[in-house]
Every structure is written in C-alpha cells, then in structure tokens.
Amino acid sequence: MPAKVSGRAPRPEMAGGTAVGPGAYSGGFPRPWVAKEPEVRPLTTQQIPVVVLAGFLGAGKTTLLNHLLRSSRGTRIGVMVNDFGDIGIDAMRIAGQVGSTVSLGNGCLCCAVDASELDEYLEVLTRPESRLDVIVIEASGLAEPQELVRMVLASENERIVYGGLVQVVDAAEFSATRERHPETDRHLPIADLVVVNKTDRVSAAELLAVREAVGELAGKAVVVDARHGRIDPELLFDRVVPEGEIEGQMSIEDILYGEEDGDGDGDSDGMGGAHAHHHPHASYETVSLTAASPLHPRRLMAFLDGRPEGLYRIKGFVDFGSADPDNRYTVHAVGRFLRFYPERWPEGEERLTQLVLIGSGIDAARLRKELGECERTGPQDTPDESSMWGVLRYVQHSEDEEPS
Numbered sequence: 513m514p515a516k517v518s519g520r521a522p523r524p525e526m527a528g529g530t531a532v533g534p535g536a537y538s539g540g541f542p543r544p545w546v547a548k549e550p551e552v553r554p555l556t557t558q559q560i561p562v563v564v565l566a567g568f569l570g571a572g573k574t575t576l577l578n579h580l581l582r583s584s585r586g587t588r589i590g591v592m593v594n595d596f597g598d599i600g601i602d603a604m605r606i607a608g609q610v611g612s613t614v615s616l617g618n619g620c621l622c623c624a625v626d627a628s629e630l631d632e633y634l635e636v637l638t639r640p641e642s643r644l645d646v647i648v649i650e651a652s653g654l655a656e657p658q659e660l661v662r663m664v665l666a667s668e669n670e671r672i673v674y675g676g677l678v679q680v681v682d683a684a685e686f687s688a689t690r691e692r693h694p695e696t697d698r699h700l701p702i703a704d705l706v707v708v709n710k711t712d713r714v715s716a717a718e719l720l721a722v723r724e725a726v727g728e729l730a731g732k733a734v735v736v737d738a739r740h741g742r743i744d745p746e747l748l749f750d751r752v753v754p755e756g757e758i759e760g761q762m763s764i765e766d767i768l769y770g771e772e773d774g775d776g777d778g779d780s781d782g783m784g785g786a787h788a789h790h791h792p793h794a795s796y797e798t799v800s801l802t803a804a805s806p807l808h809p810r811r812l813m814a815f816l817d818g819r820p821e822g823l824y825r826i827k828g829f830v831d832f833g834s835a836d837p838d839n840r841y842t843v844h845a846v847g848r849f850l851r852f853y854p855e856r857w858p859e860g861e862e863r864l865t866q867l868v869l870i871g872s873g874i875d876a877a878r879l880r881k882e883l884g885e886c887e888r889t890g891p892q893d894t895p896d897e898s899s900m901w902g903v904l905r906y907v908q909h910s911e912d913e914e915p916s
C-alpha cells in the first residue's frame with residue numbers, strides 16, 4: 513500500500529499554553545476487554561489511545577474529525593487517514609489542521625493482511641517527539657470497522673492502546689444504506705460511541721426513527737446527535753459511561769474472532785481462510801481525475817445533474833479558471849445531496865481539479881470520458897458570465913455549513 517508520510521511540526525496553538533502532556537489523557541471509552549487482554553506489556557510511559565472513526569461513505573467522518581481538531585482544547589491529536597481512491601482528498605482536507613498526519617493512500621486499511629502494516633504508520637505517530645495524546649484513524653467509508661479494531665488490538669506497538677470505535681451515521685441516508693448494505697448492522701454493536709450526524713437533513717419524526725433503529729443495534733454504546741459532526745470532544749477524550757454500565761459490549765473474543773463466525777480464524781464469515789470476510793467495497797469502484805485545465809462550469813453541472821444512481825460519492829476540489837479565478841470549489845455529493853464550498857485558493861497552491869468518484873455498478877470508463885469532456889479545451893472555450901449560476905445554486909450560504 514503506498515504511503516505518504518508527513519511529519520509536520522505540531523501547530524503552535526496545539527502545543528501552546530493549554531497543551532496537556534501525555535499523562536493528562538483521562539481514559540477515552542470504557543474498555544473492559546483491554547483490561548482482560550492476556551498479555552500485560554511493561555510500560556515506560558502512558559499509552560496513547562487509538563480511536564477508530566468509521567461510518568459509511570459521506571456520513572461525515574472528515575467533518576467530525578476536523579471539528580475535533582479545531583476544538584481540541586490543547587489535546588494533541590495525531591491522525592491516520594485511509595482514503596479510498598487514488599487521490600487522498602480526505603488527507604488534504606485534514607492536513608492543514610493537524611500537526612501529525614499519516615496518509616494511508618489508496619485502498620482499505622482493513623484489507624491489509626496483518627497488523628504490521630498498521631504498525632509501520634503507528635510507529636511514525638508514536639515517536640516521542642510527536643507528543644501526541646490521542647491518535648484517530650479515519651477509516652475509509654467502505655472499510656470494515658471490525659477489521660480495523662482487530663488490527664489495532666493486534667498491534668505490537670507498546671506505546672498505544674485501543675481507544676474505542678466511533679461510528680458516524682448519516683441520519684438522512686441511514687435506512688437506504690442499511691437496505692443496500694445489511695452488513696452495516698454489524699458495525700453498530702461494536703461501537704462505543706455512535707454519532708447520528710446530519711440531523712439538520714431530517715424531520716423530527718425521521719430522526720426519532722433513526723435514533724430508535726440505531727439504539728436497538730448499538731446496545732450500550734453512547735448515541736449522540738450532531739450537525740456537522742459537532743460533538744463535545746470530551747466524548748472522545750474522556751470517559752463517557754460510568755464504569756459498571758458496560759455489559760452488553762462485545763468482548764475481545766468477539767472482536768478478534770468475529771461474532772457470528774466462531775471459527776476462530778479471525779474473519780467474520782465462518783468460512784476460514786485468510787481475510788475472506790465480505791466488504792462493502794467489494795462491489796465499489798473509484799474513478800479519479802486530476803486536471804490541469806479548468807473545468808467548464810456548465811458542462812460539469814450537466815455531468816453532475818445526470819450522474820448515475822450508482823455513483824454514490826463524489827469529493828474533491830474544482831478549478832473553474834477564469835469563471836472564478838480567486839476560488840477553488842470543494843465539491844461533495846453523497847447520494848443525491850450535492851454541495852459546493854468556494855474558498856480562496858491557498859497561497860502557492862497549484863491550480864488543479866482533483867476529484868474522486870466512488871460508486872457501485874458504475875461504468876468507470878464512461879465516467880472518466882464524460883469528466884474529461886468537462887475540461888476546457890482552450891481560450892475559445894471560455895465560459896460566459898451566467899455559466900456559474902448552476903454551480904452557485906449548490907453553494908450553501910448559511911453559516912451552519914462550512915467546508916470541512
């Protein structure tokens with residue numbers, strides 16, 4: 513798996529006056545199974561909790577992570593991002609906000625054959641000079657969280673301890689996602705915190721129904737509602753449930769060997785063999801585009817308006833060239849939801865369009881061709897003044913929505 517590792521120095525505000533040392537971390541989620549772990553490792557310093565952040569495509573994981581980074585109140589967070597697609601869009605959206613980031617490149621981390629691959633990245637983040645208090649692994653939207661948790665638990669890095677699973681749920685897409693991917697029902701019971709996100713996109717009655725369904729699946733996990741991932745960071749950095757209220761959570765055996773599996777081979781299929789479990793991404797394809805020529809706004813909108821049903825997720829940055837020379841447009845599509853978020857081009861940034869499209873049953877070659885046709889062909893192909901109107905219809909002006 514290609515890995516791009518950037519060990520930037522922590523930003524001053526993260527290391528500043530309110531910074532807490534590693535010993536100040538006060539617990540994370542209750543972890544009965546960690547206590548039961550047979551091997552007791554000698555510790556020279558406090559271990560760094562590793563929290564797994566999971567949730568289906570577009571549920572709001574990066575948004576939540578960026579919120580945590582912005583409101584960490586001095587807690588030093590290291591981030592591992594597992595993008596699905598050739599271009600690390602999520603890593604780019606997080607990079608500006610965090611001191612230590614490891615980008616895990618294309619492909620699902622949960623498909624790594626063993627934990628040693630994860631350990632390579634953990635080694636970078638747990639170097640003493642990083643002085644991190646907590647590490648968050650943002651799983652790809654198609655990852656199998658159980659596998660990631662298993663890998664963290666199997667890590668040989670003595671400086672870390674498993675810190676819990678946060679599962680982000682898109683309130684507006686929850687029912688449809690469950691229908692298409694019944695395996696999502698397996699993810700909630702192993703969660704420690706479930707964030708029902710995008711509550712602004714559903715009615716009170718719909719939210720209630722989602723909360724009920726989530727509550728049934730999630731057992732004793734803490735369930736909180738959120739808009740734009742704005743949860744209280746202390747939910748991650750502090751104990752959330754009093755001790756003693758945790759029976760019903762899965763045991764380490766459940767996590768390591770799979771609940772319905774029981775064959776002890778570590779997969780969750782009961783079939784044996786290495787890594788034979790079913791992943792949602794088995795049926796998903798990605799298409800990536802990096803274009804140096806600006807896109808024509810009208811042609812891009814025609815492409816987006818006509819996008820096929822199976823094309824569930826689009827994310828990235830768009831350069832419209834002379835149609836708006838000052839701004840780049842972050843674009844997000846999740847199902848039929850579409851938004852553009854214009855922002856000033858970062859200084860010195862190369863003017864590129866970078867897009868990742870993820871879908872099931874899509875015709876990748878055709879999408880690639882159609883996207884290619886959105887690129888402007890030269891000075892004779894200059895958009896007229898009204899050509900941005902279609903894009904601007906999908907720009908959210910409310911203060912509540914911000915690029916993440």
Ligand SMILES: Nc1nc2c(ncn2[C@@H]2O[C@H](COP(=O)(O)OP(=O)(O)OP(=O)(O)O)[C@@H](O)[C@H]2O)c(=O)[nH]1
Nearest residue numbers: 568569570571572573574575653709710739740844
């Ligand atoms: N309306 C609304 N939009 C949200 C909310 N949270 C996130 N979004 C938007 O949903 C889109 C996807 O959010 P991301 O944070 O990129 O989702 P993700 O889970 O990281 O996506 P993948 O990494 O592709 O799986 C973006 O346009 C976000 O701005 C919310 O609470 N309400």
